[in-house]
Amino acid sequence: MGSDFQTIPIIDIGPFLDKFNDPKMAEDEEVLKVVRKLDEACKEAGFFYLKGHNIPNSMIQEVKEVTRKFFDLPYHQKCKIKLSPESGYRGYQRIGENITKGIPDMHEAIDCYREIKPGAYGVLGTVLEGSNLWPDTPSNFKLLMEEYISLLTELSRKIMRGIALALGGEPEAFEGERAGDPFWVTRLIGYPGSTATDPEAQSSDVGCGAHTDYGLLTLVNQADDINALQVRNRSGEWISAPPIPGCFVCNIGDMLKIWSNGLYESTLHRVINNSRKYRVSVAYFYEPNFSARAEPFDFCVQKTGGTAKFEGAVYGEHLVNKVQTNFVM
Numbered sequence: 001m002g003s004d005f006q007t008i009p010i011i012d013i014g015p016f017l018d019k020f021n022d023p024k025m026a027e028d029e030e031v032l033k034v035v036r037k038l039d040e041a042c043k044e045a046g047f048f049y050l051k052g053h054n055i056p057n058s059m060i061q062e063v064k065e066v067t068r069k070f071f072d073l074p075y076h077q078k079c080k081i082k083l084s085p086e087s088g089y090r091g092y093q094r095i096g097e098n099i100t101k102g103i104p105d106m107h108e109a110i111d112c113y114r115e116i117k118p119g120a121y122g123v124l125g126t127v128l129e130g131s132n133l134w135p136d137t138p139s140n141f142k143l144l145m146e147e148y149i150s151l152l153t154e155l156s157r158k159i160m161r162g163i164a165l166a167l168g169g170e171p172e173a174f175e176g177e178r179a180g181d182p183f184w185v186t187r188l189i190g191y192p193g194s195t196a197t198d199p200e201a202q203s204s205d206v207g208c209g210a211h212t213d214y215g216l217l218t219l220v221n222q223a224d225d226i227n228a229l230q231v232r233n234r235s236g237e238w239i240s241a242p243p244i245p246g247c248f249v250c251n252i253g254d255m256l257k258i259w260s261n262g263l264y265e266s267t268l269h270r271v272i273n274n275s276r277k278y279r280v281s282v283a284y285f286y287e288p289n290f291s292a293r294a295e296p297f298d299f300c301v302q303k304t305g306g307t308a309k310f311e312g313a314v315y316g317e318h319l320v321n322k323v324q325t326n327f328v329m
């Protein structure tokens, strides 16, 4: 097996989105081409660039601009929306406050989560209850982000239909109790530029340590001019995922790995900003229903030798475990 990808494929989702409302879409040759590309990308790399997504470029840029402006503010102003257990882990975290495998990450961020109605998911859900904390300038920050998140949610739901077909399942495989009522996470992230004088000594500062994402599908909107995101291939090499203007970088999360019985991998990735410039990225995570139990699909078990390779996992538990161990405060 062991595929050693050296680059990350680009997928034009346009032809798939064009046929989305066609009842016979699953038989359409253009649609099937996209589905095959999704399958290959998810199998080989667990990562792909997405183009033809119809998210307005002006919005993609504006989201990064307001994020950059926020991180430019003095620390005490950013702290007005500080994240804490009391805020449901929503809001601003300073550089080094988020940790990955015990090591502080050289990034600052605003974390936001889908609303959780009080008591909606019992004790587990209370950990993340609270309102998202949005900066008050520019005055359209909240509205812009809510619009962006809602567009990405709809887009992701469609991509997940493509991924369901790619796995060989029904297009609705992720609807209903799996991800019909999807949870989402959004992180607005800033990575300081390197100040190292010796170019050889630069890579010691890790913007975000090696990790996998938690849910189904991640869409990253990264700064257009800095190469910092790296993806680990099967032989352990770190492959760059440089920005391609207009494209999202997409990757698979832990729950999709489970549902697909390992047919698709949640690939390790990390961020190292060796440039002198401050790097902004906005990561949107499309997740299962908060209470969904991810268990290998029968049809995926059949395709992978007949044995389920993973125990079931409740998405909300996985998320809450991560969140509760991600911060030093």
Ligand SMILES: N=C(N)NCCCC[C@H](N)C(=O)O
Binding pocket: 098, 099, 100, 101, 185, 208, 211, 212, 213, 214, 215, 285, 322, 326
């Ligand atoms: N919601 C998601 N996926 N966030 C990804 C953050 C990864 C870094 C985190 N400190 C960790 O160790 O998981």
Ligand SMILES: O=C(O)CCC(=O)C(=O)O
Binding pocket: 187, 189, 208, 213, 220, 222, 229, 269, 270, 271, 281, 283
């Ligand atoms: O900043 C990036 O490019 C990726 C961030 C990331 O991997 C994450 O937040 O999970």
Ligand SMILES: [Fe+2]
Binding pocket: 211, 212, 213, 218, 269
């Ligand atoms: Fe990630």
